Amino acid sequence: MPDSHWLIGGAPRPPSLILQSRRSRWILNHQIQDISAYEANLFPKYKDEYPDAGIRSDPDPLYNCHGMTFASRRTGIHDPAMLHLILEDDNYSEVAPKDVLPGDVIIYFSNDGDLEHSGIVVSGPGPLMVPLVCSKWGKYCEVVHLANRCPYSYERPVFYRVKP
Amino acid sequence: MNIPTAAALEPVIKDFLVSNTPYYFFKKLRSSSVPSTLSGSSAPAELGTLFEALTSKKDKSASEAALAYACIFALAQMDHPEARSTLQAIPVHRLDWGIDLRTICLAKLTPEVRQRIEIGEFPLAMTPHLPLASTSNAHILPIRIEQRPG
Numbered sequence: 001m002p003d004s005h006w007l008i009g010g011a012p013r014p015p016s017l018i019l020q021s022r023r024s025r026w027i028l029n030h031q032i033q034d035i036s037a038y039e040a041n042l043f044p045k046y047k048d049e050y051p052d053a054g055i056r057s058d059p060d061p062l063y064n065c066h067g068m069t070f071a072s073r074r075t076g077i078h079d080p081a082m083l084h085l086i087l088e089d090d091n092y093s094e095v096a097p098k099d100v101l102p103g104d105v106i107i108y109f110s111n112d113g114d115l116e117h118s119g120i121v122v123s124g125p126g127p128l129m130v131p132l133v134c135s136k137w138g139k140y141c142e143v144v145h146l147a148n149r150c151p152y153s154y155e156r157p158v159f160y161r162v163k164p
Numbered sequence: 165m166n167i168p169t170a171a172a173l174e175p176v177i178k179d180f181l182v183s184n185t186p187y188y189f190f191k192k193l194r195s196s197s198v199p200s201t202l203s204g205s206s207a208p209a210e211l212g213t214l215f216e217a218l219t220s221k222k223d224k225s226a227s228e229a230a231l232a233y234a235c236i237f238a239l240a241q242m243d244h245p246e247a248r249s250t251l252q253a254i255p256v257h258r259l260d261w262g263i264d265l266r267t268i269c270l271a272k273l274t275p276e277v278r279q280r281i282e283i284g285e286f287p288l289a290m291t292p293h294l295p296l297a298s299t300s301n302a303h304i305l306p307i308r309i310e311q312r313p314g
Contacts, residue, residue: 014260030260034223036223039226064184064185076184078186078261078264079185110191114187114188116188117184117188138181138183151178151182152182
């Protein structure tokens with residue numbers, strides 16, 4: 001693993017794990033350690049803004065949405081390039097929205113092609129073709145929500161499933 | 165120095181709290197007026213001092229962290245000779261994504277600064293129509309160059 005994982009410019013980075021894709025390529029990751037009291041005090045605002053969202057965990061800075069989706073909640077994956085690597089190395093294939101099943105991965109792309117958010121499908125699409133998903137909102141909690149009811153842009157959702 | 169009000173900072177704090185990656189937060193900062201407020205009203209050294217004060221405590225509030233990140237963005241977008249050296253000197257590692265955000269800002273914001281510098285280097289016989297200074301890649305205006313008559 002490259003030294004830059006731990007030391008960049010002589011400054012210590014947050015702790016990280018040894019993490020690899022199926023094809024043994026390194027996946028850079030970091031475990032952010034703290035949530036300040038002020039941040040914790042702001043979290044209830046999301047309950048007010050998204051009253052229909054189901055909170056399923058306590059706030060935890062250690063992992064982010066991509067760490068929940070692709071690293072079993074053990075760490076945070078903060079570099080979008082790592083996610084493209086995972087999609088490629090782990091044999092993820094795109095799934096048509098009408099064929100989405102629980103357990104599939106949803107990735108939120110912005111209109112300019114950036115990968116902004118990810119989560120796991122909890123139940124397939126309803127009449128409006130919007131599935132229910134579980135995703136982690138930054139340092140906040142894991143939330144079960146309609147895919148289009150979250151702080152992230154639902155401009156270009158793409159669904160994926162690992163193919164053998 | 166014009167430090168953004170709590171009301172102006174609140175959307176940045178909210179974006180910060182749900183950001184899953186430094187790049188996502190960078191994009192949110194790019195569409196915010198907070199960095200421009202800082203860079204438009206401050207000298208690089210003032211921003212460096214502000215950053216130092218905001219990050220010297222271990223238990224930073226979300227607003228202090230968000231403002232410190234905005235300082236990094238503001239320094240990176242400043243077209244000032246001291247801004248880059250200040251950006252390299254401040255202890256960005258005190259923020260979880262400080263190093264990453266500085267790297268992203270330098271990669272994404274530098275070309276526009278360079279573009280503006282290059283405009284000033286056209287031969288005298290040519291008059292560039294200057295684009296509005298913008299920090300957003302999505303809002304770069306086309307440059308039209310005309311030959312001066314005679």
